[in-house]
Amino acid sequence: MHILPTISTSFIVISAIFVAFGWYYIAKGNRETHQKLMLWGAAFALAFFLIYASRTVFVGNTSFGGPEHLKLPYHLFLFFHITLATIGGVFGIVTLLHAFNKRFAKHKKIGRWTAVIWLLTAPTGVAVYILLYVMYPGGDTKPMIDAILGL
Numbered sequence: 001m002h003i004l005p006t007i008s009t010s011f012i013v014i015s016a017i018f019v020a021f022g023w024y025y026i027a028k029g030n031r032e033t034h035q036k037l038m039l040w041g042a043a044f045a046l047a048f049f050l051i052y053a054s055r056t057v058f059v060g061n062t063s064f065g066g067p068e069h070l071k072l073p074y075h076l077f078l079f080f081h082i083t084l085a086t087i088g089g090v091f092g093i094v095t096l097l098h099a100f101n102k103r104f105a106k107h108k109k110i111g112r113w114t115a116v117i118w119l120l121t122a123p124t125g126v127a128v129y130i131l132l133y134v135m136y137p138g139g140d141t142k143p144m145i146d147a148i149l150g151l
């Protein structure tokens with residue numbers, strides 16, 4: 001089932017590309033294009049999250065299949081990526097709420113952080129994907145629902 005992680009990782013990358021262009025357009029003063037691109041970026045980020053969350057529950061998370069000495073560095077890196085993604089998601093919601101409520105000074109301030117965090121989340125996500133599925137064969141995959149139900 002590598003197809004779902006491939007799709008969800010592509011969605012983070014597409015989302016980050018929209019955010020980068022969205023930032024470029026607001027820097028040039030084009031609010032309308034900024035809004036459109038950022039909403040597309042948010043939609044792809046949401047699609048990524050929905051695929052990732054449903055895969056975690058119904059298919060499972062894949063354990064690292066690489067050499068023993070890389071397990072700790074891999075998990076530290078994975079933790080860094082998950083932390084960035086979570087902060088990026090929460091900041092993204094706050095950024096959008098400020099925009100929709102026309103609190104543009106606050107939007108601008110937190111929006112910069114959101115964009116930077118999201119632009120770091122995407123490449124770290126791609127690196128996790130490469131370590132988990134490309135460089136080494138993926139390990140066991142166990143659905144969270146099995147763990148919860150004790151199956």
Ligand code: HEM
Pocket residue numbers: 019023026027031034035038039042092093095096099100104105107108109111112113114115
């Ligand atoms: C999560 C999505 C979004 C992110 C990450 C984001 C990010 C940003 C950033 C970084 C800036 C400041 C650019 C700079 O001066 O360096 C900005 C400004 C702005 N954004 Fe967004 N934005 C998002 C969504 C939106 C949406 C949906 C709207 C429209 C409803 C919007 C409207 C604006 C406006 C009007 C400004 C200019 C504010 C000003 O110069 O006072 N943004 N945004």
